Amino acid sequence: MFRGNHTARVDEKGRLKLPAEFKRRVDEAYGPQFYITSKDGKRAEIYPIREWEKVEAKLEQIPSLNPARKKFLDVTNYYGQMAELDAAGRLLLPQILRESAKVTAEVVVLGAQTYLEVVNHDDFKAKLDAEPLSEADLTTLADLGL
Numbered sequence: 001m002f003r004g005n006h007t008a009r010v011d012e013k014g015r016l017k018l019p020a021e022f023k024r025r026v027d028e029a030y031g032p033q034f035y036i037t038s039k040d041g042k043r044a045e046i047y048p049i050r051e052w053e054k055v056e057a058k059l060e061q062i063p064s065l066n067p068a069r070k071k072f073l074d075v076t077n078y079y080g081q082m083a084e085l086d087a088a089g090r091l092l093l094p095q096i097l098r099e100s101a102k103v104t105a106e107v108v109v110l111g112a113q114t115y116l117e118v119v120n121h122d123d124f125k126a127k128l129d130a131e132p133l134s135e136a137d138l139t140t141l142a143d144l145g146l
Contacts, residue, residue: 002111007121010107014098015090019109022116023089036093037080039072041100044093044118049082051114093118 006019018026026032030048037045047055062069081094098104102120110117 001113002116003113005108005110008107008109008118009105010093010098010103010118011090014093014095014104015086016093016103016107016109016118017088017090018085018116022109022111023085026085032085034083034085034091035080036083036091036097037076038097038101039075041075041079041097042119042123044079044097044101044103045112046083046091046116046118048115054114 008019010016033049035047035049035052079097083091085091103118106121107118108121108124
C-alpha cells in the first residue's frame with residue numbers, strides 16, 4: 001500500500017523523482033513499469049502496471065457499449081501514457097496531464113493505496129481548506145464500516 005504524502009518537484013523536462021519511501025515500495029513490490037493517467041485532468045494518477053492491469057481486467061467485464069465504460073476509457077486514454085522509472089528514480093509525466101493538472105513545479109505525491117496521486121501543491125491545499133472533511137462525510141464513512 002502507498003500511504004501518506006511527500007512534497008516533490010517536477011523538473012523542467014516533466015520528470016517526477018519518486019519520493020524515497022514510495023520508490024522503496026515500488027522496488028519491493030512492483031518494478032519499473034507504470035501507467036500514468038487521470039480521471040479528471042486535475043490529478044496525475046501513477047499506477048504500477050500490475051495495478052493498472054487489475055483496472056483493465058474489471059473494465060473487460062463491463063459491456064463495450066456501456067457509456068460509462070466508454071467515457072472512462074476516453075478520459076484515461078486521453079491523459080494516459082506508459083512510463084518507465086529511469087535509473088535516477090524519475091518518471092516522465094505526460095505533457096497534456098502536466099499542463100491540465102498544473103503539476104509543473106512544486107507538487108504533493110499522495111499515497112492512494114494501490115497507486116500514487118500527484119497534485120499541484122497550492123491547488124490541493126486550497127481545496128482541503130475550502131472543502132474539509134465534514135460530519136456528513138464521517139457519517140457516510142461510518143455507515144460504510146469505516
